[in-house]
Amino acid sequence: MFDAIVVGSGISGGWVAKELTEKGLKVLVLERGRNMEHGADYKDGLMPWELPDEGRIPEAEIARDYPIQSTLFSFNAANKHFWVKDSESPYSTPEGKPFSWYRGYHLGGRSLMWARMSLRLSDLDFGANKKDGHGSDWPIRYADLAPWYDHVEAFAGVSGSREGLPQLPDGDFLAAMGMNDVEADFKKKIEANFPGRTVIPPRVANLSEVREQHTDLGRGPCQYRAQCGNGCSFGAYFSSLSATLPAARNTGNLTVITDAIVHSVIHDAKTNRVTGVRVIDAKTKQGRTYSARMVFLNASTIPTAQILLKSKSAAFPNGLANTSDMVGRNLMDHLGGAYAMGVYPGFEDRYYRGRRPQANIIPRFRNVDSQENYLRGFGMVTMAFRSNWKMASMAPIGVGAAAKAAMRKPGPWMIFAGGGAEMLPDRDNRVTLHSVRKDKWGMAIPHIECTPGDNDRKLVAAAQADAEAMLGAAGVRIIAKGNGPNAPGNAIHEMGTAHMGSDPRTSVLNKYGQAHDVPNLFISDGAAMASSATQNPSLTYMALSARAAHFAAEFLKAGKI
Amino acid sequence: MIWQAIMNRPKSVPDCIDRRSFVRNAILAIGVAGTAFPGLDGLVAASRGSALFFDSRRLAILDALAETIMPRTDTPGARDTAVPARIDALMKSWASPQTRLDFARVLDEVDAAARGHDPRGLAALPAARQLEVVAAYDNAKMRDAGYAKFKALVFALYYLSEAGATQELRYEHVPGAWEPSITVTAATRGWAIDTSP
Numbered sequence: 137m138f139d140a141i142v143v144g145s146g147i148s149g150g151w152v153a154k155e156l157t158e159k160g161l162k163v164l165v166l167e168r169g170r171n172m173e174h175g176a177d178y179k180d181g182l183m184p185w186e187l188p189d190e191g192r193i194p195e196a197e198i199a200r201d202y203p204i205q206s207t208l209f210s211f212n213a214a215n216k217h218f219w220v221k222d223s224e225s226p227y228s229t230p231e232g233k234p235f236s237w238y239r240g241y242h243l244g245g246r247s248l249m250w251a252r253m254s255l256r257l258s259d260l261d262f263g264a265n266k267k268d269g270h271g272s273d274w275p276i277r278y279a280d281l282a283p284w285y286d287h288v289e290a291f292a293g294v295s296g297s298r299e300g301l302p303q304l305p306d307g308d309f310l311a312a313m314g315m316n317d318v319e320a321d322f323k324k325k326i327e328a329n330f331p332g333r334t335v336i337p338p339r340v341a342n343l344s345e346v347r348e349q350h351t352d353l354g355r356g357p358c359q360y361r362a363q364c365g366n367g368c369s370f371g372a373y374f375s376s377l378s379a380t381l382p383a384a385r386n387t388g389n390l391t392v393i394t395d396a397i398v399h400s401v402i403h404d405a406k407t408n409r410v411t412g413v414r415v416i417d418a419k420t421k422q423g424r425t426y427s428a429r430m431v432f433l434n435a436s437t438i439p440t441a442q443i444l445l446k447s448k449s450a451a452f453p454n455g456l457a458n459t460s461d462m463v464g465r466n467l468m469d470h471l472g473g474a475y476a477m478g479v480y481p482g483f484e485d486r487y488y489r490g491r492r493p494q495a496n497i498i499p500r501f502r503n504v505d506s507q508e509n510y511l512r513g514f515g516m517v518t519m520a521f522r523s524n525w526k527m528a529s530m531a532p533i534g535v536g537a538a539a540k541a542a543m544r545k546p547g548p549w550m551i552f553a554g555g556g557a558e559m560l561p562d563r564d565n566r567v568t569l570h571s572v573r574k575d576k577w578g579m580a581i582p583h584i585e586c587t588p589g590d591n592d593r594k595l596v597a598a599a600q601a602d603a604e605a606m607l608g609a610a611g612v613r614i615i616a617k618g619n620g621p622n623a624p625g626n627a628i629h630e631m632g633t634a635h636m637g638s639d640p641r642t643s644v645l646n647k648y649g650q651a652h653d654v655p656n657l658f659i660s661d662g663a664a665m666a667s668s669a670t671q672n673p674s675l676t677y678m679a680l681s682a683r684a685a686h687f688a689a690e691f692l693k694a695g696k697i
Numbered sequence: 698m699i700w701q702a703i704m705n706r707p708k709s710v711p712d713c714i715d716r717r718s719f720v721r722n723a724i725l726a727i728g729v730a731g732t733a734f735p736g737l738d739g740l741v742a743a744s745r746g747s748a749l750f751f752d753s754r755r756l757a758i759l760d761a762l763a764e765t766i767m768p769r770t771d772t773p774g775a776r777d778t779a780v781p782a783r784i785d786a787l788m789k790s791w792a793s794p795q796t797r798l799d800f801a802r803v804l805d806e807v808d809a810a811a812r813g814h815d816p817r818g819l820a821a822l823p824a825a826r827q828l829e830v831v832a833a834y835d836n837a838k839m840r841d842a843g844y845a846k847f848k849a850l851v852f853a854l855y856y857l858s859e860a861g862a863t864q865e866l867r868y869e870h871v872p873g874a875w876e877p878s879i880t881v882t883a884a885t886r887g888w889a890i891d892t893s894p
Contacts, residue, residue: 190787191857192791194791196794313877314877486878486881490875519892521892537770539766544886545886546881
């Protein structure tokens with residue numbers, strides 16, 4: 137009997153495990169994927185010319201096993217083992233309604249592959265559902281989460297600059313990673329031409345400097361290698377493997393079991409408490425159960441809904457904690473495909489050294505102080521770089537010694553600006569269980585139906601127009617444009633399938649991340665989100681997780697659950 | 698290191714085939730035709746552990762084409778970095794049936810163009826004439842997906858080879874710092890790997 141079972145070892149599950157074990161609770165973390173050793177299982181130390189098959193994955197293998205995962209730019213031979221085989225991890229979508237689902241089944245989950253952009257939501261976001269009536273009003277506001285943002289940022293380590301922007305609150309950041317000369321020039325031009333807009337350095341969970349809480353865990357500073365997608369043996373970016381799980385292990389209160397696929401949560405109708413989980417061993421397919429005084433679902437947005445829907449009983453015929461019928465509904469992502477890229481004039485004598493691990497940010501500027509003919513907003517990123525042989529290989533560079541000589545020099549400056557648009561919560565964008573199809577463990581596969589709505593499309597169109605206008609104002613010759621929206625799922629920000637709200641009739645979780653229906657069941661992964669906002673969401677999952685763990689431990693201690 | 702990786706791959710041909718002699722025979726066949734084949738050593742070295750994919754005729758075209766696209770100058774070229782041999786190895790370890798067809802077609806088309814100058818094809822032409830033929834083909838085929846993929850592979854294999862990345866261009870695996878503003882001088886070379894997409 138454990139004090140708590142945490143289902144999932146990714147970015148949110150790692151936080152719950154750390155917080156609960158540090159409060160003295162005995163915690164079992166269940167991970168459906170295989171074990172992954174920090175450092176030993178990374179291929180970040182290989183030189184480019186040392187990669188097997190020249191860094192290439194056989195085209196036939198990609199077509200057979202990775203048709204979806206391989207569409208990510210970061211997918212390569214050095215990190216193939218981070219991604220699921222699509223052939224083994226099926227889900228279904230309705231004809232003509234694609235949804236792209238990117239996943240990794242291993243200890244640490246997607247905290248190994250995340251892009252590390254770490255942005256706080258603001259009251260513009262927490263108040264949005266109430267203001268325009270879409271979705272459930274968030275049961276919390278920025279003031280509720282601010283101390284938890286402080287808490288998780290200090291431990292994780294987030295580089296950034298203090299800007300005083302109400303729509304993108306500051307934290308106690310590590311030193312900012314500076315802009316190159318073209319980016320600085322672009323910032324000047326944007327601020328001069330577009331009042332209310334700015335360009336700021338990345339807010340990224342890479343250690344631009346190390347503090348005691350980082351060195352205590354053996355984490356080192358960012359080496360600016362741009363190897364993050366392959367894992368970081370320096371522990372310079374935050375992940376469950378570099379930070380939260382080691383901290384949880386240090387307490388002596390942590391048990392981790394990998395290759396354990398949670399089938400369902402066990403509910404005792406007499407006490408209306410969950411008592412544990414049923415697990416399928418990923419290797420042997422044998423079933424077994426684990427017991428605990430409370431359960432946290434941090435399996436990620438779609439599997440968390442899948443587990444709840446699978447956990448049917450006489451008390452919960454539509455799935456556990458689902459009297460609201462909201463489990464699986466309001467699936468959201470950030471809609472991409474709005475961008476522009478082009479050649480930036482001048483600055484031929486300027487260059488840089490090192491590979492900064494993230495792009496700069498153009499914080500939300502639409503519907504901040506005024507109202508457009510659409511609701512909500514979008515965030516943007518931008519970066520400038522000098523093109524090299526890689527881009528030249530797509531250009532009419534020619535062949536022979538002349539082409540080689542041309543590519544020896546740093547190429548023309550390029551700049552990119554693109555956005556991710558907020559999706560409105562929509563009850564018809566939902567995850568259900570497929571009525572017939574099962575995976576190789578006998579689990580009903582998720583059926584995902586998610587399409588952008590009218591407002592979502594307007595936002596993408598507006599982001600596209602703004603990206604082009606901003607580059608145009610900087611004198612950029614645009615050579616590539618987006619044609620969004622991309623299929624939902626593409627931003628890998630899926631969220632919303634068991635959302636927080638004040639009303640048990642219309643939401644799944646209360647303000648603590650506690651299920652309205654079952655007091656000792658908590659959810660603090662992306663499923664908990666009541667709206668998508670425009671910010672990359674992982675930092676908010678972390679803050680919600682630390683906060684939920686705090687209250688869960690209090691309630692347990694007080695004998696309330 | 699690359700060769701190590703190739704040799705570690707499970708063998709796809711029966712052990713009874715003496716790969717080295719197979720290659721040498723292929724080379725000799727070209728020699729008989731009177732064609733210079735300076736990539737001999739690289740191809741033989743690269744074939745240790747597996748038989749070649751392309752036949753000797755196409756290997757000769759591949760060798761000449763890759764070196765013409767990326768020639769040796771004051772730094773190594775495609776041949777010095779075994780680009781032709783590595784492309785041949787990738788035909789088996791990486792390429793789909795479609796890519797194999799595309800690359801074979803590219804080799805045949807370039808050679809057909811060369812035969813206007815010399816019936817023995819591209820490999821038999823002097824370097825200046827090879828450049829003329831390949832440059833014309835490159836210009837005409839910029840939007841040909843098969844050729845674009847081939848050329849991008851030549852670039853990638855060259856610039857991400859140790860010599861391409863560290864002699865022709867610059868590469869630091871562990872920069873250790875982000876210096877966002879540096880002055881370009883006459884001696885500045887581009888980074889082999891950038892943060893660019």
